[in-house]
Amino acid sequence: MLPSVYLFNLSQVMATFTGSQRQPWMAAASTSTSSVVHVIMIYITYYLLDWGLYAIYISTSFMFTTRFIVMFTLAHYSDKIPKYVDIKIFSR
16 A cells, blocks of 8 residues: 555645646546546455455555556646656656
């Protein structure tokens, strides 16, 4: 679970950045997508596989990781955010 918490923090930083660039839909899209993944993972791991509390840990980790992947993809590859040469994580 711990590595996914780090990815969650990175996605929050990216959400703040995209919001300051007047693109708040990116944060909404990453949160919505990760919520759907979380519900699906809970259903599979908790109800179908009967993993108990471990299912919650795994599902939450998948949710945080999905949120980061979607947020990073939208922030990095979108043409709606200007590319700055002095900010390496968001520049191409």
